[in-house]
Amino acid sequence: MPRNPPNAGAKYNAVAMSLHWLIAALIVTNILIAWYFNTLNGPTKVPPIQLHKSIGITVLILSVARLAWRFISPPPPLPASVTGWQRAAAHVTYVLFYVIMLGLPLSGWAMVSASQLIKVYPITLYGVIPWPTLEPLAQLPHDQMKSAHKALLLTHGLLGKLTYGLIVLHVGAALRHLILLRDDVVARMVPFLRSPST
Numbered sequence: 001m002p003r004n005p006p007n008a009g010a011k012y013n014a015v016a017m018s019l020h021w022l023i024a025a026l027i028v029t030n031i032l033i034a035w036y037f038n039t040l041n042g043p044t045k046v047p048p049i050q051l052h053k054s055i056g057i058t059v060l061i062l063s064v065a066r067l068a069w070r071f072i073s074p075p076p077p078l079p080a081s082v083t084g085w086q087r088a089a090a091h092v093t094y095v096l097f098y099v100i101m102l103g104l105p106l107s108g109w110a111m112v113s114a115s116q117l118i119k120v121y122p123i124t125l126y127g128v129i130p131w132p133t134l135e136p137l138a139q140l141p142h143d144q145m146k147s148a149h150k151a152l153l154l155t156h157g158l159l160g161k162l163t164y165g166l167i168v169l170h171v172g173a174a175l176r177h178l179i180l181l182r183d184d185v186v187a188r189m190v191p192f193l194r195s196p197s198t
Contacts, residue, residue, distance in 0.1 A: 023066065054126045066101075111152035111153055113137040113138050
């Protein structure tokens with residue numbers, strides 16, 4: 001009879017952990033920047049909005065890298081103690097996080113491309129690296145561009161609200177596993193956290 005349950009102590013590798021925490025930090029930072037620039041008016045909004053765009057594109061690039069890495073280096077299996085509805089909930093949450101990690105920056109990129117302002121304020125990552133405009137959107141006739149921009153703004157806003165819900169759900173679940181269940185789930189993604197099962 002093994003002393004530890006199956007999958008006890010299994011962790012994500014360093015690349016997966018680094019991408020997870022970096023993307024999480026950038027998403028939270030971008031939320032705070034969006035809250036900030038929505039309190040501003042006129043030209044003072046431009047610098048934080050430009051930074052918001054840069055961070056969003058960075059999240060997109062890192063999320064694609066993280067998804068690719070997941071195929072190259074599959075994650076450790078969930079602890080055997082996680083069964084039934086918890087596994088289903090974990091899978092749905094994982095899929096929804098990729099929806100926002102990819103969907104938020106893509107909708108933002110499309111939204112700013114479908115605006116006359118893209119000609120005045122092109123996307124330049126951190127003020128240094130030019131980033132392409134989505135030309136099919138940038139070349140739309142005025143009325144179509146206005147409609148596209150409105151739809152993309154709505155999509156971006158709804159994905160933002162989904163992000164808030166997912167963050168609350170994810171942090172709540174992590175605290176439940178860490179404090180109440182005291183299992184291996186959180187330790188899989190935290191480098192310095194020792195598994196309770198080992």
